[in-house]
Amino acid sequence: xxxxxxxxxxxxxVFTLGIFTILYKKNAVGILMGVExxxxxxxxxxxAFAKYVDVGINGQLVAIFIIILAASEAAIAxxxxxxxxxxxxxxxxxxxxxxxx
Amino acid sequence: xxxxxLFIWLLPLAAFVINIFIGKRLPRKGDWVSIAAxxxxxxxSSILLFRVITGYNPDFSLHASLHxxxxxxxxxxxxFYIDNLAVIMVTMVSLVSFLIHVxxxxxxxxxxxxxxxxxxxxxxxxxxxxxxxxxxxxxxxMMWELVGxxxxxxxxxxxxxxxxxxAGKKAFIVNRIGDFGFLIGLLVxxxxxGTFNLIDIQQDIGRGLLSGxxxxxxxxxxxxxxxxxxxxxxxxxxxxxxxxxxxPVSALIHAATMVAAGVYLMARLSFMLSFDAMMVVAFIGGFxxxxxxxxxxxxxxxxxxxxxxxxxQLGYMIMAMGVGAYTAGFFHLITHxxxxxxxxxGSGSVIHAVSxxxxxxxxxxxxxxxxxxxxxxxxxxxTHWTFVIYALAISGIPFFSGFLSKDAILGxxxxxxxxxxxxxxxxxxxxxxxxxxxxxFYMFRLIIKTFYGKPxxxxxxxxxxxxxxxxxxxxxxxxxxxLYFIYTLPSLGPVGAENGWLMHLIQKPFSAVAVQLGRPVxxxxxxxxxxxxxxxxxxxxxxxxxxxxxxxxxxxxxxxxVEKFTEKIxxxxxxxxxxxYFDEIYGATxxxxxxxxxxxxxxxxxxxxxxxxxxxxxxxxxxxxxxxxFDQYVVDGLVNAVADITLGFGRGIRKIQTGQIQNYILxxxxxxxxxxxxxxx
Numbered sequence: 001x002x003x004x005x006x007x008x009x010x011x012x013x014v015f016t017l018g019i020f021t022i023l024y025k026k027n028a029v030g031i032l033m034g035v036e037x038x039x040x041x042x043x044x045x046x047x048a049f050a051k052y053v054d055v056g057i058n059g060q061l062v063a064i065f066i067i068i069l070a071a072s073e074a075a076i077a078x079x080x081x082x083x084x085x086x087x088x089x090x091x092x093x094x095x096x097x098x099x100x101x
Numbered sequence: 102x103x104x105x106x107l108f109i110w111l112l113p114l115a116a117f118v119i120n121i122f123i124g125k126r127l128p129r130k131g132d133w134v135s136i137a138a139x140x141x142x143x144x145x146s147s148i149l150l151f152r153v154i155t156g157y158n159p160d161f162s163l164h165a166s167l168h169x170x171x172x173x174x175x176x177x178x179x180x181f182y183i184d185n186l187a188v189i190m191v192t193m194v195s196l197v198s199f200l201i202h203v204x205x206x207x208x209x210x211x212x213x214x215x216x217x218x219x220x221x222x223x224x225x226x227x228x229x230x231x232x233x234x235x236x237x238x239x240x241x242x243m244m245w246e247l248v249g250x251x252x253x254x255x256x257x258x259x260x261x262x263x264x265x266x267x268a269g270k271k272a273f274i275v276n277r278i279g280d281f282g283f284l285i286g287l288l289v290x291x292x293x294x295g296t297f298n299l300i301d302i303q304q305d306i307g308r309g310l311l312s313g314x315x316x317x318x319x320x321x322x323x324x325x326x327x328x329x330x331x332x333x334x335x336x337x338x339x340x341x342x343x344x345x346x347x348x349p350v351s352a353l354i355h356a357a358t359m360v361a362a363g364v365y366l367m368a369r370l371s372f373m374l375s376f377d378a379m380m381v382v383a384f385i386g387g388f389x390x391x392x393x394x395x396x397x398x399x400x401x402x403x404x405x406x407x408x409x410x411x412x413x414q415l416g417y418m419i420m421a422m423g424v425g426a427y428t429a430g431f432f433h434l435i436t437h438x439x440x441x442x443x444x445x446x447g448s449g450s451v452i453h454a455v456s457x458x459x460x461x462x463x464x465x466x467x468x469x470x471x472x473x474x475x476x477x478x479x480x481x482x483x484t485h486w487t488f489v490i491y492a493l494a495i496s497g498i499p500f501f502s503g504f505l506s507k508d509a510i511l512g513x514x515x516x517x518x519x520x521x522x523x524x525x526x527x528x529x530x531x532x533x534x535x536x537x538x539x540x541x542f543y544m545f546r547l548i549i550k551t552f553y554g555k556p557x558x559x560x561x562x563x564x565x566x567x568x569x570x571x572x573x574x575x576x577x578x579x580x581x582x583x584l585y586f587i588y589t590l591p592s593l594g595p596v597g598a599e600n601g602w603l604m605h606l607i608q609k610p611f612s613a614v615a616v617q618l619g620r621p622v623x624x625x626x627x628x629x630x631x632x633x634x635x636x637x638x639x640x641x642x643x644x645x646x647x648x649x650x651x652x653x654x655x656x657x658x659x660x661x662x663v664e665k666f667t668e669k670i671x672x673x674x675x676x677x678x679x680x681x682y683f684d685e686i687y688g689a690t691x692x693x694x695x696x697x698x699x700x701x702x703x704x705x706x707x708x709x710x711x712x713x714x715x716x717x718x719x720x721x722x723x724x725x726x727x728x729x730x731f732d733q734y735v736v737d738g739l740v741n742a743v744a745d746i747t748l749g750f751g752r753g754i755r756k757i758q759t760g761q762i763q764n765y766i767l768x769x770x771x772x773x774x775x776x777x778x779x780x781x782x
Contacts, residue, residue: 023763024763093761093763096760097761100758100759
């Protein structure tokens with residue numbers, strides 16, 4: 001029988017991978033993927049807690065919300081990346097530093 | 102009755118407001134507005150007079166007032182105090198004012214500022230009526246100043262003429278000196294009694310709240326106002342110059358009403374005059390009566406003769422107030438108003454004729470100069486006859502009003518002198534009697550030179566003509582009012598008005614000073630009174646006739662050669678001709694003194710005050726150099742240091758802001774880890 005800590009450990013690993021992806025990827029699409037990883041790790045947590053702790057269906061509900069949110073976020077982020085590419089012909093975030101100073 | 106009085110007072114004000122704003126656009130330039138207003142006032146005041154006469158009560162009085170100002174402890178009411186004195190005075194003022202309004206239709210005809218003239222006349226009537234009716238000294242003072250400003254405006258009516266403008270200023274400034282005394286007197290009274298109301302003042306003085314030296318001082322200071330307004334010595338210099346104004350103005354303001362305001366004030370205040378104050382009043386009045394009469398003898402300007410005559414007659418009234426011949430003084434005020442207004446209107450008629458004639462023959466000159474006249478008797482019969490009546494009245498010939506009042510004053514003065522132990526008081530009746538001779542003399546000199554004899558300038562004489570009806574009717578009305586029986590009714594005895602309505606209604610008010618002292622201010626013995634009455638009568642008739650006969654001897658029959666006679670008394674003659682050099686003396690002392698003092702002050706200002714200011718400026722400049730250096734190096738240094746530190750710090754900090762979101766997230770992550778670690782510890 002798989003217990004709750006296993007899910008949490010998996011989730012923590014995925015979350016850490018997502019954070020590091022965001023921190024060290026230069027590719028904007030990669031960063032977007034990192035964000036997705038983080039969201040999914042959180043999803044995993046919600047579902048796990050919903051399963052093992054008696055909280056009704058709230059966990060699943062929030063997970064569905066997060067999936068919808070991730071989809072919208074991906075759409076917007078891709079649109080930003082697309083217009084960035086059109087503007088600069090690159091999606092390397094280290095080259096985009098207009099907010100400096 | 103109060104409502105009637107209110108209308109009497111306010112109608113001329115309404116006329117003033119209408120005329121000053123839209124008078125120019127009204128038909129006939131609005132003269133009818135003013136005339137209607139003062140006419141209504143005259144009718145209403147006649148109703149009051151009728152009621153007073155039918156009431157025939159010497160103690161009649163009415164008082165009504167409203168709260169006006171309430172400032173902390175200071176309360177001021179506005180109200181009317183109507184007694185016989187006020188009613189008779191109001192009727193006189195509105196009557197003379199009305200006649201002069203009518204007269205001005207003819208006299209001022211064609212003047213470019215016709216409507217303004219009527220506006221001013223209305224304003225004057227309003228202020229003068231207010232002065233008579235008000236129940237407190239504060240209001241009287243206010244109206245007093247208003248009549249002063251009207252006088253100023255009307256003297257300077259021909260303001261394009263320098264002499265008229267200057268005469269206006271002179272009148273105003275000289276009056277200011279007297280009014281200053283009035284103001285101080287008011288403050289003395291208010292300081293001691295805390296009220297301006299005449300009735301309260303009378304009661305409070307009776308209770309002894311204001312007594313001794315302060316009472317005398319208050320009396321004399323208030324009298325100073327009357328000295329200015331009634332042109333008494335030594336402030337008489339403005340009145341002759343005031344003749345620069347149009348003649349109706351001279352008649353109304355500078356003969357009949359405003360200059361009598363001083364006498365009226367003294368009558369109103371006679372209850373609060375102490376013996377010393379009364380003697381100051383009496384001697385100034387008596388001296389002025391004589392002194393002004395001696396100047397009138399030699400003047401050649403028809404209006405100036407009358408001006409000095411006015412000063413002299415006002416002196417009589419003031420003297421009467423001083424010796425306690427209250428009724429006589431006020432009686433003379435009324436009769437004088439009639440004949441002196443008449444004399445001025447007559448002179449105006451003459452001047453009008455002469456100046457028109459001069460214009461016709463293209464002659465340049467002074468239309469007022471009696472040396473150009475002569476023989477106008479046939480050309481201007483109405484003017485001539487009315488003028489003669491006025492002159493008989495002012496000279497004190499029986500059957501005319503002036504005789505009654507002047508005799509009453511002289512009798513009163515003589516009785517006063519006889520009741521006192523000190524013979525110096527005999528000076529007062531002597532002043533009076535001598536002035537009476539001179540008055541008769543100069544009046545008939547004027548008449549003979551103007552109306553009798555051969556015309557001095559043939560061409561001028563030919564174009565002289567009688568004045569229009571609007572001018573002659575007022576003159577005839579005033580002449581009628583100079584007849585004796587108007588004042589002696591219901592009795593018809595020509596030698597005294599003791600039984601007449603006027604002297605019955607005007608009784609000497611109860612002196613608050615006497616109440617305070619517990620004895621009369623001074624007693625006049627019945628024997629003295631009787632003796633003075635009979636003898637004063639005889640002396641004044643004889644003296645008046647002497648004056649007239651002398652005038653005829655000098656100027657008509659020429660039994661005495663005028664040139665030779667003046668040659669003999671040359672120094673006196675020049676002295677009188679030059680008005681005792683009063684203008685020159687004032688010019689040399691007060692005016693020059695003021696100018697010199699001004700120069701001294703200017704020098705002081707320029708050298709001492711300006712020097713100090715400049716010194717302060719220089720010190721400030723030197724100091725400011727140091728101050729500037731301090732500012733530059735210390736204050737600015739500190740400020741710059743703060744700025745530099747901030748700048749350097751900012752330069753260091755800005756390196757963190759890379760624009761790389763990843764760096765920021767890393768920072769946030771590290772922060773979070775730090776917080777977790779910290780919470781764990």
